Amino acid sequence: MSLSDPQVPPWYKQFWPWFLIALLLSSVTFSMVYLAFSIRYFDGSVPDDYYKEGLAINVQLEKQQRAEALGLAAELRIDATTGDVVVTLDGDERPQRLDLALKFPTDGARDRALVLTHTRAGHYVGTLERNLRYRWYLQLQPHAEGASGQPEWRLTGEAKFPRETSVRLTPGL
CATH class of the missing domain: 2.60.40.10 (Immunoglobulins)
Structure with a gap:
């Protein structure tokens, strides 16, 4: 009986290298898509003068209270x-x-x-x-x-x- 070495196919004919490459490429692709959406549809949720707007909340509350007092x-x-x-x-x-x-x-x-x-x-x-x-x-x-x-x-x-x-x-x- 002779033991022969099984033939190992080259890497490009195997499943796992292509699976890992596809996983990495899909991650990069989705990241680029999300980056493009975030740049294109920027919502400006934090204004530049957020501190002044935070202080202005008291003015807004006073307006609401004034309207309530006037009925x-x-x-x-x-x-x-x-x-x-x-x-x-x-x-x-x-x-x-x-x-x-x-x-x-x-x-x-x-x-x-x-x-x-x-x-x-x-x-x-x-x-x-x-x-x-x-x-x-x-x-x-x-x-x-x-x-x-x-x-x-x-x-x-x-x-x-x-x-x-x-x-x-x-x-x-």
Whole structure:
């Protein structure tokens, strides 16, 4: 009986080297794809002046408390067909114009701002250029005029559009 050495095939004909190479290549490929997405869709989640914005939270809380003290609340309705925005403001304060900020949760480039004009007894109107879709954060405050340039109060809310019913804006965070 003779023992012969089995023939070992060359490395490129074996399974494990190709498996390890494929594993490494897939890791590099996915890393490059994620890098490209992170550069292309940068969300800017940490602003450059985050310290100043952190200090400004007290100002925002004061605006909310002022709105609550005034007994302010609002009903917002957006017509999905025409883009007309109608706000009915409850409370004693009736500024001539209101600022409505529509903030998209994940993409600051989609944020919108709209100035609403007073028409009669607490009713304000404006028009959006494009219809809204998905979920939005809403902020309503008097139009900043005068030397201070800071509104006295703010109402907030959240809504998913398009919708048939109105959205209630209250003095909460």
